[in-house]
Amino acid sequence: MIKTKEQISYNMQQVKNKNSKIELLLRRELWSRGLRYRKNVNRICGKPDIVFIGKKIAVFCDSEFWHGYNWEERKKDFKSHQEFWIPKIERNMERDAEVTARLESDGWTVFRFWGNEIKKNAAHCADIIEKAVHSK
Numbered sequence: 001m002i003k004t005k006e007q008i009s010y011n012m013q014q015v016k017n018k019n020s021k022i023e024l025l026l027r028r029e030l031w032s033r034g035l036r037y038r039k040n041v042n043r044i045c046g047k048p049d050i051v052f053i054g055k056k057i058a059v060f061c062d063s064e065f066w067h068g069y070n071w072e073e074r075k076k077d078f079k080s081h082q083e084f085w086i087p088k089i090e091r092n093m094e095r096d097a098e099v100t101a102r103l104e105s106d107g108w109t110v111f112r113f114w115g116n117e118i119k120k121n122a123a124h125c126a127d128i129i130e131k132a133v134h135s136k
Contacts, residue, residue, distance in 0.1 A: 022115040029126040046099030068093040
């Protein structure tokens with residue numbers, strides 16, 4: 001089915017950049033453990049999804065599509081608008097690396113979890129974060 005520009009635009013507007021299912025899953029798990037955090041803090045580089053400010057821990061919940069999971073294989077899947085999507089997602093990946101490097105150089109511990117990793121085992125992801133929180 002061919003979509004109009006208006007339909008495509010509407011679909012893109014529906015993509016959440018905060019409070020996604022994967023974020024909610026991980027946040028719920030952290031909260032149930034008594035870990036308190038901030039969400040989407042603007043003043044921190046990259047606007048991490050979950051932040052422990054005093055501990056300088058930033059957590060990003062990265063969806064596979066937008067952040068280029070298994071990119072060398074996945075980029076072959078784009079059948080239309082390759083000239084738009086491939087550079088866009090590659091730039092997202094570059095930005096992720098830049099944000100991580102900047103935060104780490106400023107003394108932050110940065111965690112990036114893939115959406116499927118969170119969906120399959122949010123408890124394991126929370127274990128990693130909880131260990132870091134308690135060790136700082």
